[in-house]
Amino acid sequence: MATEILMPALSPTMEEGTLAKWLVKEGDTVNSGDVMAEIETDKATMEFEAVDEGIIGKILIAEGTEAVKVNTAIAILVEDGEALDATPTTAAAAAAPAAVEAPAPSAAPVAASVPAAPAVDVTPDWPEGTELVQTTVREALRDAMAEEMRSDDGVFLMGEEVAEYQGAYKISQGLLDEFGAKRVIDTPITEHGFTGIAVGAAFGGLKPIVEFMTFNFALQAMDHIINSAAKTLYMSGGQMGAPMVFRGANGAAARVGAQHSQDFAAWFMQIPGLKVAMPYSASDAKGLLKSAIRDPNPVVFLENEILYGRAFDVPKLDDYTVPFGKARIWRTGTDVTIVSFGIGMQYALEAADKLAEDGISAEVIDLRTLRPMDTPAIIKSVMKTNRLVTVEEGWPQGSVGSYISSVVMQEAFDYLDAPVINCTGKDVPMPYAANLEKHALITTEEVIEAVKQVTYR
């Protein structure tokens, strides 16, 4: 019985890939476990193994083909004695019920909607005429570290799988090659321990970058981040502190459940002595990370797995930095202010696009850093629009948005024409099921709904 061999999904976020190489040809016999092909995902080149035994009847997708969608038939497997061109029975995947949902919405490719250049209120982050290069957030982060490591030999990177494996999410790709094992250090799985060692190294005059594979694992190291790194400058009466960066993926990934999908922005934002950055675009990822590494204080740098593969314009400058505490206005508007940061910006910008079609003009502010926070930029905007919606992925109680609401209430109460609405993730642990996960996350529709509510439309 001939069966179709389908393009496999090889990572939680993969939707398509390149069929880089066939290692079998038509007529070859394969056994379970034999490598049939090499497939490139956005993160890696993976070997694709046979599950069933049989003979390769026909190769349907030639090697070198890019953007092959998951579940496309790529070859036909026939049984011994069957004609090589036997027609396959419906492959198993095709029999899957239509109810099976595509990966979580957050994983869906969303064009980084760069709104039309706002006319006012925006100081550009780079001089006019600067050459711009489409760069992924992943590359931007790597470039930032590489540049800072070149210019300061006290800067080093440590974490799990950062060196030989090139990073679990491939952020440190190439760094071991360039800087060697002294400065790009694989640690055992022992977050509390290596974070403490990094804090000590910072006391000792170095500038550590600690990569947490994800911030879920930083919980193991919370004591050193908060009690050791954030407070020493104060406790020593200013004699010594911890100039260092804690960075890694934060927030929901796709389908990894309650312990691996959570946004800690609001937690870290609470701590005096810490600085907190949470970039959305690649240029901010680069410019802020460079600033973070130079900063004489401990900086928590919150990245996002879903954004790693997304490309944005990054200015081609020798030393591009973005200051902390300065929001970026992505889009100017008059009817409502939408404030967000990190991946929340994706929903904010999408909502603003759709709202524009309905004649609602939204001003979209990306905070970029949460501590220090550019509250003056928010106040200024609210004074103009008189309405505010905040957008974040984290939980509602004690959210970043609730802090912003209180500031706006105290400083711009008379300017508000409607109560502030905080759009957040749902108040639940992240479920695994695809349909539930979709509902647990914040959506663009919810942002639009909130804007309509505050604008009484």
Next chain:
Amino acid sequence: MAARKSVKKTNVSAEELTEHYRSMLLIRRFEEKAGQLYGMGLIGGFCHLYIGQEAVVVGLESAAEEGDKRLTSYRDHGHMLACGMEAGGVMAELTGREGGLSKGKGGSMHMFSKEKHFYGGHGIVGAQVPIGAGLAFADKYKDNGRVTFTYFGDGASNQGQVYETFNMAALWELPVIFVIENNQYAMGTSQQRSSVTPDIYTRGAAFGIPGEAVDGMSVLAVKDAGERAVAHCRAGKGPYILEVKTYRYRGHSMSDPAKYRTREEVQKMREERDPIEQVRAMLLENKYATEDDLKAIDKEIKEVVNQSADFARTSPEPALEELWTDIYA
């Protein structure tokens, strides 16, 4: 094929050996099917397969008694099947459906069964170790004679909380068996690159905890060691460490290209030390089973696994209200 040639006559009964074969094969076929469903996009997120390590959990489960407890990391499908949790319920959890053991809310890494005394499915490396000792604490408190099998990896064995736990478990003589599943790699990091102690079990000595290294590719060796450990714990002598040397054939999770080891290394292990092949050879050598008998078992297992996959595909997605349940008791 050294292992296959050196097959010895055994005094283990045909029944017992056949049962080991069946249990290990169920795990192997189940995991292969899970890999397939992942490739089809029916399973999402991380999915850590247990292929290659089957003898560890099957050997130890055969040393356990009703009421004993177990818990492990995210690499948990094998443990669940071995302690008798329904294949359909496990597979449907992997596809995130209502019929899953956690109603689709836990996923591959997080399943639990009160009935089978399976306490998870833990996603944070090392976190299950003190929790396992805590279960043993409760058993000792209740004086009920139960033991807890606390499984963790070679990578997890570097977490500080493991040693905090060793100290307390020894201090309070808790009936806990620490099972270190040393499959030689923690993601892309080989054990030599992360640890100065080649034999992890020796670290128990600092706390006066007896331990031993065990051939984790031999289900009978694992069972033997398991019985020693259980006897020690049940006699009220405190914790015991089993470092089971094993090997995972697949990548760490589905998205691991596994470039940190050679194909030959994996192939050699598969060909020479495969736990299922070893038992298969023994069954034939000792004339406990014929090729046809084994074929019949293979077929039976395939049927169970296919049914679990059908169930996992057709079970509906959880109702949306489930988003809001089980947050508080």
